Amino acid sequence: MTGNNVPLLTFPPGSLGSASLRSAGDAYNEDDDGQASSVKRWYHYLPLCLVIFCLLIPHPSLLHVLIHYHLLVLDSPLQFTIHLLTTYTLTFAAFSSLIVCVARDPGPVPDPKHESGDGEDMTLEDALMAPPPADDYLQPGRWCKICWAPKPERAHHCSACGRCVLKMDHHCPWVGAKCIGHRTYPSFVHLLASVTLLALYIASVNISGLWYAFSNPLSMGEVTPVHMLFLAFMGIVVTMIIGSFFGYHVYLILTNQTTIExxxxxxxxxxxxxxxxxxxxxxxxxxxxxxxxxxxxxxxxxxxxxxxxxxxxxxxxxxxxxxxxxxxxxxxxxxxxxxxxxxxxxxxxxxxxxxxxxxxxxxxxxxxxx
Ligand SMILES: [Zn+2]
Ligand SMILES: [Zn+2]
Known part of the structure; x- marks a missing residue:
C-alpha cells in the first residue's frame, strides 16, 4: 500500500543478543568480542573533580591556622606537629580509598566458559554431555537478560555502567560514575570514614581556636579567625552530611544489606x-x-x-x-x-x-x- 518495503521491526546486525534488550537512551558501544561497555563522557567526571576540590580546599586555610595560631600565637610546635600529621594522614587515607574506588573494577561477574576452562573450543557434543553448571541459573533473578549471562547471588545489572556487578551496593556518580560493589565496598566505607574523621578533626581544632580568639581578642590578626570560621563551618557541614552516610553504611554492614536491598x-x-x-x-x-x-x-x-x-x-x-x-x-x-x-x-x-x-x-x- 505504501509502496516501500519497510519492515515493522528492524534489528541492527548482531542486535538480537543482549543489545536488543537495552534501553534506547543509554550510550554503549560494542567491543569486537561483543562485550558491552558504557561510554563515559567528560561530564561524568565533574562530580569526582568536585570531591577532589572539596578534599583540597581546606588545606591552604588549615596551614595558615596551624602556622599563625598554633606555631606563632600559642608557640606550641608539638600541637602544630600533631595537627599537621593527623590531618595529612586522614587526607592521605581519603585519597587512597578514593583512588581504589575510581580505579578498581567493583566486581566483575566471572564468565562460566572461562571458569570451566572449556570456552569456545567446546564442541556441541561436549556441551550437551557436560554436567549442568553448579549454580541453578534458572532460579528467578539469576540470569541477566541484558548481559545474557549468569547473574550470581546479590549481583545486579547497572544500567548506567551497562554491566552486572557482584554484590552491587549502588552506582556512585561521585567516584567517576562507577558502581560500588564487592571489590570496592570496604574502600568506599573507608573513604566515608576518613572524610568524616578529617572534617570532625578540622572542625574541633578550629572551634577551639575560635574560642581562644574570642577570649583573647588582641592575640591574633583579623585574617586568622576568618580562616578558622571557614574551616569550622565546612567541617561541621561535611561531618553532618558524610557522617550520616557513614552511619547508614555501618548499619547496612551490621545487618548485612546492600543499599539496593x-x-x-x-x-x-x-x-x-x-x-x-x-x-x-x-x-x-x-x-x-x-x-x-x-x-x-x-x-x-x-x-x-x-x-x-x-x-x-x-x-x-x-x-x-x-x-x-x-x-x-x-x-x-x-x-x-x-x-x-x-x-x-x-x-x-x-x-x-x-x-x-x-x-x-x-x-x-x-x-x-x-
Ligand atoms: Zn547484566
Ligand atoms: Zn554502575
Missing amino acids: NISSFHILRHLPPLPPSKLSSPPYEHELSFDQRRLVRAAHRSVRMYDIGWRRNWAQVFAPAHNWRMWLARVLWGGACVGNGQKFPLNPRADEMLARLAEELVKLEQDRG
Missing part, C-alpha cells in the same frame, strides 16, 4: 518458596500485587533480612578479622575488598520460615481478592 522492598519476592497455583506468578511480580499485598511485602521487607547472620559475622564478611599485617595495612590505608568470591553468601536461617509465612499470607490475600 535496603531501599527496594520487592527484591525479597524472588526468594519466596513456590506458590500454589493462583493468578500470581511464582514468584510474583511487583505489578501483579494489590495495594494490600504490596503493603504486606513492604512490612515483611523491614523484618526479613536475607543475609543477616549476626552482626559479628556480618561485619566479618566486609572487614574480615586481620590475619596478617598486610591485610591490616590494606584495611587501614585504603579499605581493601570484601571477603570471599562475592558469589555465594550464607543465608539467615530464620529467613525461610518468614518467607514461607509471607507467601502464605500473599496467597490468602489473593484468594480474598478473587
